[in-house]
Amino acid sequence: MVNLLSSPPSHPDLSAYDPLDFLMPDVEVVRGAEDRDPTNAFVCAYYDLDVLGSDLGLNSSEKIHVVGYEHVIARGSEKYMHHLLLASCGLEDLGAGALDGRAAFDDSDLYHGKVVPSCDNMPPGCLEFVAAWAVGVEAEQLPPDVGLPVGEGRRWMVLQAHYYNPSLDEGVRDSSGLRVHVAKNPRPIDAGRMRFVVGMFGGQHAPLPGGRDDVAMETLYVEPECTETWTEPIHVLSVGHHSHFLGTRQEIVVERAGVNLGPMRKEYAYDYNHQCSLEPMTGLQTLMPGDRLAATCHFNTSAISPDSVVEIGEESTKEMCLPTLLYYPKQKMGAFAYFQPSAAAKRYIDDYAWCSSAPTDGAFGSLCVEKLYTDVPAFFKQSFAAAGYNGPSLGLSMVCNGGALTAPIRNRLPICPEQCSGDVCSEEELMEQARSTCESTCAQFGLSLYPDVSRTELYETTNAFCPTRLFDEPTLAAPPACQVKGNLARDIPLVGIGGLGEEVNEGRTSAAEANGEGNSSRSPCGSVFVFISAFLVSSMIGL
Numbered sequence: 001m002v003n004l005l006s007s008p009p010s011h012p013d014l015s016a017y018d019p020l021d022f023l024m025p026d027v028e029v030v031r032g033a034e035d036r037d038p039t040n041a042f043v044c045a046y047y048d049l050d051v052l053g054s055d056l057g058l059n060s061s062e063k064i065h066v067v068g069y070e071h072v073i074a075r076g077s078e079k080y081m082h083h084l085l086l087a088s089c090g091l092e093d094l095g096a097g098a099l100d101g102r103a104a105f106d107d108s109d110l111y112h113g114k115v116v117p118s119c120d121n122m123p124p125g126c127l128e129f130v131a132a133w134a135v136g137v138e139a140e141q142l143p144p145d146v147g148l149p150v151g152e153g154r155r156w157m158v159l160q161a162h163y164y165n166p167s168l169d170e171g172v173r174d175s176s177g178l179r180v181h182v183a184k185n186p187r188p189i190d191a192g193r194m195r196f197v198v199g200m201f202g203g204q205h206a207p208l209p210g211g212r213d214d215v216a217m218e219t220l221y222v223e224p225e226c227t228e229t230w231t232e233p234i235h236v237l238s239v240g241h242h243s244h245f246l247g248t249r250q251e252i253v254v255e256r257a258g259v260n261l262g263p264m265r266k267e268y269a270y271d272y273n274h275q276c277s278l279e280p281m282t283g284l285q286t287l288m289p290g291d292r293l294a295a296t297c298h299f300n301t302s303a304i305s306p307d308s309v310v311e312i313g314e315e316s317t318k319e320m321c322l323p324t325l326l327y328y329p330k331q332k333m334g335a336f337a338y339f340q341p342s343a344a345a346k347r348y349i350d351d352y353a354w355c356s357s358a359p360t361d362g363a364f365g366s367l368c369v370e371k372l373y374t375d376v377p378a379f380f381k382q383s384f385a386a387a388g389y390n391g392p393s394l395g396l397s398m399v400c401n402g403g404a405l406t407a408p409i410r411n412r413l414p415i416c417p418e419q420c421s422g423d424v425c426s427e428e429e430l431m432e433q434a435r436s437t438c439e440s441t442c443a444q445f446g447l448s449l450y451p452d453v454s455r456t457e458l459y460e461t462t463n464a465f466c467p468t469r470l471f472d473e474p475t476l477a478a479p480p481a482c483q484v485k486g487n488l489a490r491d492i493p494l495v496g497i498g499g500l501g502e503e504v505n506e507g508r509t510s511a512a513e514a515n516g517e518g519n520s521s522r523s524p525c526g527s528v529f530v531f532i533s534a535f536l537v538s539s540m541i542g543l
Contacts, residue, residue, distance in 0.1 A: 012141035014068040014181040018056050022047055022086055022159045023072060023177035025113050029080055029163045030172075036120070040082075040315040041163040044119035046089075048112035049155055058182070060155040065147025065187050069131040069180040070139035077174045082162040082316055083242075084133040086178045089126035090154035107156055119160055120314060126158045127335065129193045131178045132324075134242055136275040142237070146328045147187040164316040191237070192330030196220055196252065196295040197337035198321035199312045204339050208299055208319060211306030214248070215299050217321050218461065220338040221474060222293040226466035230289040230331050238277035239265040240324040244316055245272050246299045252323050253476065254284055255292040260477040264325075277326065287327075294476055295336075297321030337464040344462045344470060345445050350381040355442035355449055356456045364431070366450035368438035372396060372415070373431065380413065387412075396434055400425050445470050 024045055031038040049060040058064055073081060089105050105125020116123070130148050131140075142148065150157065159177055198220045199205045205217050241250040247270045251263035264280040279285070287293075299319055301310055311318045345352040349368070357367035364370035375393045377384040399406045400416035401424040410416055417425050417433045425433075439449045446459035459470040 012139050017067055017181035020180050024161055024175050026173050026175050029174050037315050039166045042120045044116040044158050044160045046110050046114045047157045051112040060151045062151055063149050063186045064151040065183045066180045067147050067183045068141035069178055071133040072177055072179050074174055074176045077176050080163045080165050082164045084178055085160045086131040087126045087158055088128040088150045088154045089156040134275045135273055145187050146189045146191045148191045189328050190330040191328040192334050194325040195335045196323045198295050200320050202313050203343050205312050207309035207311050208301055210301045210304030210308040212301045217297050220295045222336050224290045224292050227291050228289045229333055233286050233288050234327045235286050236280045237326045239280050240277040242322040244319050246319055248300045249298040250323050253294045255476055258477055260479045262479055295323050335465055339462050341458040341462055346382050348441050352445055355447040369434045373434045396430050
């Protein structure tokens with residue numbers, strides 16, 4: 001592949017900044033969990049900033065700015081490396097509960113250099129990404145007044161390495177990692193990384209069907225209500241795209257005030273072996289509060305049998321979709337995620353059909369109210385299971401009137417009346433609270449509460465980290481049509497290009513024909529491409 005648009009990217013000079021090496025401590029490249037795909041190993045290692053940065057006088061209680069980073073791949077490990085992720089641990093985990101009910105960060109048994117041999121998901125509380133590498137990605141340096149913050153009371157950092165060993169080679173060990181460079185003094189502006197988790201985990205999407213030249217995951221929409229939480233416009237330094245071997249194209253489309261501004265990055269052919277982060281398109285380097293963003297990934301599954309499917313997941317043998325932005329100033333909301341509406345609803349109610357169903361006991365008014373009133377753990381089954389609960393059934397009366405015994409449940413789930421008429425909540429007060437909870441819970445999914453059956457279908461799409469998490473899929477404005485400018489002829493003569501003229505309609509072709517289309521009513525924008533291509537080819541061969 002030849003890059004005709006620009007010179008190769010230059011390696012940034014980071015020699016003026018102190019380096020910190022986050023390297024795997026000679027780990028064995030094997031799968032830690034025996035019940036998973038043995039060809040895909042995920043290994044994590046923890047680092048204590050106070051230990052790692054002691055020679056530089058760094059203190060994790062203070063802000064430390066990362067101003068650039070580069071990958072360090074150990075000799076012999078190149079063929080096994082899939083990605084490296086470096087994250088800071090300890091802040092409130094925006095992912096805790098929102099995706100899978102995971103607990104917050106726990107450092108009670110950590111030590112510098114600790115290795116976790118089975119680490120498919122980043123550890124809870126460690127989702128503040130600082131640096132990343134995938135095949136083809138080069139070093140990156142931030143502007144002079146911008147830095148990625150670490151420290152600030154966050155002592156621990158974690159490096160995740162994903163290895164792909166399809167031949168199950170034995171005796172493979174690795175000490176690869178990421179080298180970050182830090183400024184001696186904090187810079188004025190904090191940068192951040194924004195992740196569009198379109199598809200990373202099983203259950204986010206239905207598997208991709210095989211036998212398709214082009215198949216897309218469901219689009220992840222970030223609605224204006226969500227970007228309005230930004231405190232100010234954000235300036236995008238680079239746009240990264242990541243899929244696996246079947247990925248063909250990704251895009252983050254920007255819509256502002258009803259006008260489609262197009263994709264942030266033009267990508268005509270995604271290549272797993274040549275991944276990179278690129279500056280956004282001119283005019284889209286600044287995103288505004290109130291913008292709508294739409295992230296989509298496309299795949300070619302024609303090499304897979306039409307009777308088979310491609311699962312979604314982090315393993316190399318599965319597919320994923322993860323566009324990212326490096327930007328400033330940093331905002332609190334740094335991640336967005338799509339989940340199938342039915343899967344997203346399960347976090348709040350075990351079966352959303354209860355919203356539209358009659359109770360077995362007419363006194364409750366709806367099956368939702370009956371389920372919540374009689375068995376709280378069964379109603380919130382996914383959340384209780386994620387928290388490790390294996391206790392008995394608990395009715396709403398026991399949860400709300402159980403004193404210290406059920407206080408942890410009340411603190412986690414605000415499902416009890418704020419005030420009751422007596423020392424304990426009455427049956428009438430609890431019944432009204434259950435009805436109110438069901439009404440608001442079902443409304444989140446776009447459902448009315450029985451006996452009102454005016455809305456019985458779930459909302460069409462989700463974004464797990466936005467204020468409104470389920471909603472109907474919006475209709476994006478159409479992109480602007482290509483406008484004719486100038487008098488460039490629609491038919492371009494191709495002459496003097498080593499016989500190309502005879503091969504293409506005896507030295508003359510239309511733009512549509514040159515692009516493999518029989519209809520010559522195509523926009524003249526295609527003709528410009530043919531003319532420029534012919535000119536570049538002529539220049540290269542000296543004609």
